Amino acid sequence: MKESGVSIRVRGQVQGVGFRPYIWKLAREFGLRGRVLNDPEGVLIEAAGPGLDGFLDALPRRAPTLARVDAVEVSDFTGALPEGFEIAASRGTGAETRVTPDAATCPDCLAEIRGTGRRRGYAFTNCTHCGPRFTILHGLPYDRAQTTMAGFTMCQDCRAEYADPGDRRFHAQPVACPACGPRLWFEAGGAEVAGDPVALAVALLRRGGILAVKGLGGFHLACDARNAEAVALLRARKRRPGKPFALMAREADLAGIVAATEADLALLRDPAAPVVLMPSLGTLPKALAPGIDTLGVMLPYTPLHHLLLDGFGGPLVMTSGNLSGEPQVIGNQEAREKLGGFADGFLIHDRDIARRMDDTVERAIPPMVLRRARGRVPGTLPLPPGFEAAPQLVAYGGQMKAAICLVKNGQALLGHHLGELDEALTWDAFRQADADYAALFDHRPALVAVDLHPDFRATRHGTARAEAEGLALQRVQHHHAHLASCLAENLWPLDGGKVAGIVLDGTGLGPDGTVWGGEVLLGDYVGFERRAWLKPAPLPGGDRAAAEPWRNALARLDQAGLSDWADALFPAAPRAVLRQAVAAGVNAPLSSSAGRLFDAVAACLDLCPERQSYEGEAAMRLEALAQGAAPWRFDLDGGQIDPAPGFHALQAGLWPDAAQAAGGFQAGLAQAFAAQARALVESGEARAVALSGGCFQNTALLQLTLDALTGLPVLTHRTTPANDGGLALGQAVIAAARHILAAEAS
Structure with a gap:
């Protein structure tokens, strides 16, 4: 009709x-x-x-x-x-809509698996309000035939729920029950073990064993978080001596292990179920997070995790199941081959994982995303006002904490954390993700954005694609991209004017050919000027300086005229060889890196001076150690912010202990950079201050900088990473802005 x-x-x-x-x-x-x-x-x-x-x-x-x-x-x-x-039935093909991220088990489904009905104890219970989404999806529209559930034929009861518009499982694509859905089992010694798989897994954990668990986006390695011997065994097997382990705990267990605020609890309960960083109470073994005063904890987010935690009755280590440096394992046979040397048993199932997805890591106070992945991706971000004419484009990010960003229909899709592209398998995963996102979202870019560094794998990949497909290419300076990513997240308009960007991170190639990493930029989406910067110092040994903090300390102390003190601090180090290399300019590029300055100060305070066992270890230990103290003094000379006075004060014993020295350094660094940004705003050259770069994951440094900027409008990261995980978003909006303004001018 x-x-x-x-x-x-x-x-x-x-x-x-x-x-x-x-x-x-x-x-x-x-x-x-x-x-x-x-x-x-x-x-x-x-x-x-x-x-x-x-x-x-x-x-x-x-x-x-x-x-x-x-x-x-x-x-x-x-x-x-x-x-x-x-x-009515779905129409058409293609992808112009958003895909829902995976969502933690809802209260109704949790009640079912703990109840008496047909889904009691069923590890794959879900409904339209929860369960796997992106990790099982092959294509759009989101229908069962397009997911890894396609091979499981619904039984009569499940089909009735699926077909009833009044049921909460109406068209819940992963709907299943024990009669028709995925099956769970326990393996040990290469063979399935008869019995209740969850009970067998719990028994293994209670014996101090290591369990491999198949989750939503990959396998985890789990052990008893209260058992110091089990934690040490996992560290030894995984060859992970110091990097903090993530934990999984029931909400009732939290009060005994972390100081959780109401904001922390709200974030833990979010459907994304991220790992949340919270202050440790010191009740669990120190080996969980050596030298760090926080623990990363997540609540169980699948029925399988709830069943496992209910049966075990305490917190578990729940760390990525992978060989050191490699991506997380997702396939059953892959897990047997790669994790067999780590795990004493496997809690495994037959629902395939369509795409690898690490756990998201966040803070509640201040709001902060350190790693954007499961539960947040592929959620999209609106582009700021003025970007309505942005073309479809792809940005490829950097070499570290790789992530891809797509722009389409006024939205930016910042992809999931992939890792360090130096690792061959991570590089393979990066290329797979590029093809996967393009196919899944029917993405046809007219423009490609890459980092300025020509040797980054992501840069080479994007450049090659642009050349092969005849696409326009935009090269974007690393720290300009950091600045723009903060602007974009805060919906700063395209015509919003310039801001003073304090960008503090590890390293990025500057347009002058030196290595940047501690800058005050005056800029917007289209361009920038470098107005102040940390006084450059050599990086002795190039990339090795990022792994061995003493190298940075040697360079900074020599620069400050404190070579004798460097000799006393690092008597066994090959100082003469490095000094010769620095003098000859061999593999010792100049760098203004704030991250390497953190390493230098940490080494002077005897915090893992010889070698870091993971990226950022020295800086994280420095942050954890720091207490309030008189600020370190920096000199300003023609835009250069020189830390030499602080090193002299450190040697002279201005601070009575390492904790106050660490606190004084962070306070001085914050004040020195904030003063330069404040001057730009108060002079009218900038309209606000933006804080970006991985150093601002340090909550103490962030708060000290905010305190020093009191009274000014300040933009910070809350929903996208301040580290290189947000770099592609910045590249994307810079490329889009240049395209839009060029089109308007033509």
Whole structure:
């Protein structure tokens, strides 16, 4: 029957979240006739009836928990409508809508696995409000045939739930039960062991063994977090001497291990279920996070994790299942081959993982994302005002903490954490992710953005693609990209004016050919000027300086005229050889890196001076040690911020202990850079201050800098990483801005 009505286009995160049954119920409530369906652009509603105004008002306000409504567009519809309101079959192919990230088990499903019904104890229970999404998805629209659940034929009971619009499992694509869904088992010694798999796994953990667990985005290695011998065994087997382990604990266990605030608890309970960094109470073995005063803890986020934690009754180490430096293992046979030397048993299942996804790592106070992955990806970010004409483009990020960013339809999709591209398998994963995102999101870029450094693998990859496909290429300076990523996250308008960007990180190639890493930039999306910077010092041994803090200390102390003190601090180090190399300019590039300055100060305070066992170890130990103290003094000379006075004060014993020396260094660094940024704002050259770069993951440094900028508008990272994991977003908006302004000028 033809009837005058409306066509309603709903854009956003609206597939795989129970949106169609929500619309079905809402339409019946308001007395509408018509239909709702999924298509490549999101959800389409064709409806008529007297309650349309009330329906449209309620639609975005009462949307399901996992839904994110970006836009509701209404137009006239004069086609045929059914007598009632129905959920119609999906239409079309392609990808113009958002994909829902994986979501932690909801309270209703958790009650089922702990209840008496047919899903009691079932490790793959889910509904439209929770469960796997992105990690099982092969293509769009999001239908079961496009997921790794395609091979599991629903039983009669599950099919009835799936087909009932009034059921919370209506069109929940991973719906399953013990009669028809994935199967869980326990393996040891290369063979399946008869019995309850969860009980067998719990028994292994209680004996101090190491368990490999297949999760949503890959395997974890687990052990008893209260058992120092088990933790030491895992460290020895994994050859991971110092890097902190993530933990998984029930909410009831938290009070005994961390000082969790209400903000921490709210973040832990988020459907993304991130690892949350919180102050340690010191009740667990120090070997979980040597030299660090925080623990990273997540709540169980799948039914399998809940069953395991319920059975075990305490916190577990839950760290990525991988060989050192390699990506997380996702396949069953791959796990047997690569983790067999680590694990005493496997808790495993037969639902395939479509894409590898590490756990997201965040802080609640201050809000901060350190690693963006499971539960957050592929959530998209709106582009700021002025970017409406941005073309489809891809940005490839940097060499460290690699992540890819796509721009399409006014949204930026910042991809998941991939790792360090020096590792061959991570490089393979990077290329796979590039192809995967392009296919999944039907992405056809007109423009490619890369880092200025010509030898980064991501740069070479993007350059080669641009050349092969005839695409425009934009090279973006590393620290300009950091600045722009902070602007973009904060929706700073394209025409919003210049800001003073304090960018403190490890290293990035500057346009002058030196290695930058401690800068005050005056800039916007299109360009920048370097107004102040940390006085450059050599990086003796090049990349080795990032791994061996004493090298940075030697360079800084020699520069400050304190070579005798360097000799006394590092008597066994090959100082003469390095000094000769520095004097000859051999493999000793000049660098303004704030990260390497942290390493230098840490080495002077005897914090892992010889070698770091993981990136950032020295700086993290320095942060954990620091106490409030008189600030380190920096000199300013023609834009150069010189730390030499602080090294002299350190040698002279200005601070009574290492903790106050560490605190004084951080306070002085914050004040020195903040003073330069403040001057730019107060002179009218800048409208605000933006803080970016991996050093601002240090909460003490961040707060000290904010304190020094009191009274000024300050932009910080909250939902994207300040480290190189956010670099691709900055590259993307810079490339887009240049394209838009060039088009307007032509």
